[in-house]
Amino acid sequence: xxxxxxxxxxxxxRLRQRLGIVHLSAGDMLREAVKQGTPLGLSARGMMERGELxxxxxxxxxxxxxxxxxxxxxxxxxxxxxxxxxxxxxxxEFLEGSGxxxxxxxxxxxxxxxxxxxxxxxxxxGTCGAGYHVVNKPPRRPGICDVCxxxxxxxxxxxxxxxxxxxxxxxxxxxxxxxxYRESGLLFEVDATGTPEEVSARIAGALEEVPR
Numbered sequence: 001x002x003x004x005x006x007x008x009x010x011x012x013x014r015l016r017q018r019l020g021i022v023h024l025s026a027g028d029m030l031r032e033a034v035k036q037g038t039p040l041g042l043s044a045r046g047m048m049e050r051g052e053l054x055x056x057x058x059x060x061x062x063x064x065x066x067x068x069x070x071x072x073x074x075x076x077x078x079x080x081x082x083x084x085x086x087x088x089x090x091x092x093e094f095l096e097g098s099g100x101x102x103x104x105x106x107x108x109x110x111x112x113x114x115x116x117x118x119x120x121x122x123x124x125x126g127t128c129g130a131g132y133h134v135v136n137k138p139p140r141r142p143g144i145c146d147v148c149x150x151x152x153x154x155x156x157x158x159x160x161x162x163x164x165x166x167x168x169x170x171x172x173x174x175x176x177x178x179x180x181y182r183e184s185g186l187l188f189e190v191d192a193t194g195t196p197e198e199v200s201a202r203i204a205g206a207l208e209e210v211p212r
Contacts, residue, residue, distance in 0.1 A: 001177065002108030003170045004163065005118040006192045007199060011108070012079040014200050021075035024066050026059055026083075033062070049156045051165035056086050064094055084173045088180055105181040106206060108192035108199070112167065119163045123152045 002008050009025060016023035030048060033041030040062060044054050063081050066072065082088040095101055110118075123132040125145035132139050132152055139146050157166065181187040188206040192199050 001105060001174070001181075002192065003110065003112075003115055003174075004166045005115040005122075006108035006110045007196065008079050008108060010196050011106075011199060011203060012077055014196070015077055015203065019075065019077070021077055022066075022069075022072050023077045023079060024063060024072075024081070025079040026063060026081035027079075029062055029066070030054060030059070049162070051157055051162040051169065056084065056090070059083075060087060060090050060094075063091075067094070067098070082177065083170075085176060085180060088177055102186055104188060104207060105186040106203060107178055107181075107187060107189045109189055110192040114193070115167065116160070116163060119158050119166075120160050122158050123154055126151055126153050 009027075012023050012025065015021075030041070030044050034045045034048065035041070040058055043058065047054055059081060063078070067076060078091075082091050117135070118133070121134040121136070123134060123139075124130070125132075125148060127150035128145060128148040130145050130147045130152075131137070132145075139152055143152050144150070145152050156162065178187060178189075190199065190202045190206060
């Protein structure tokens with residue numbers, strides 16, 4: 001868990017590689033559905049561009065379908081889901097019904113000013129998906145992908161007005177989940193400032209405390 005720009009995707013990839021479990025990113029799955037023009041993607045496209053949350057039922061169906069896949073039998077890592085109490089309660093019921101449980105909920109924390117800088121500066125190759133940042137990781141040639149040589153663009157949902165709306169939605173709808181998971185003893189809050197390596201080390205420390 002964590003606000004947009006806190007580094008959930010970066011840390012999720014590192015955890016996936018370390019633990020050897022499937023990584024399910026709700027945002028990536030939705031963007032792929034939009035790209036492929038699936039019924040879900042067509043329904044979600046406008047809402048994503050405005051920074052709104054996708055209806056609970058649509059996202060839950062997508063996530064649960066992936067969790068039923070045999071590749072998730074060894075464990076799974078959820079990134080960007082659940083995002084509100086209704087999704088969290090549905091997830092708990094789904095896992096209980098399939099004989100599984102959550103081991104730990106990691107919540108990344110970062111000041112709003114840094115979140116804005118991270119998100120509005122992000123750029124992505126529209127062809128191969130390689131990621132950049134105008135300050136921290138610019139392409140060698142402005143606007144041109146280092147990997148495939150095609151155009152690097154700003155995602156519609158990384159524009160400042162959309163970023164501010166995404167942060168408002170997170171504060172009002174997702175932040176209450178911290179109390180939900182804190183009461184269940186699953187929550188561990190992680191300082192997301194510093195390098196990806198420093199944040200990874202903090203996450204490793206949180207996972208070492210998970211009871212087996």
